[in-house]
Amino acid sequence: MPQCSKCRSTDVMHVRLTLRTGPVLFHHCRGCEHRWWVDAEAGDRIELPQVLSRVAA
Numbered sequence: 549m550p551q552c553s554k555c556r557s558t559d560v561m562h563v564r565l566t567l568r569t570g571p572v573l574f575h576h577c578r579g580c581e582h583r584w585w586v587d588a589e590a591g592d593r594i595e596l597p598q599v600l601s602r603v604a605a
């Protein structure tokens with residue numbers, strides 16, 4: 549289960565999106581509004597600019 553890295557809440561919404569380079573997971577913490585992205589295949593955390601560059605690629 550995803551956990552927020554800021555407030556440790558597990559009340560996290562996640563949505564799977566498929567970009568040209570592969571699937572990513574968008575997470576949104578309902579506790580503190582923290583948002584982050586994870587590469588669904590590699591499991592690595594990715595930053596928003598990287599997500600945008602993948603969308604634009």
Ligand SMILES: [Zn+2]
Pocket residue numbers: 552553554555556557577578579580581582
């Ligand atoms: Zn949080």
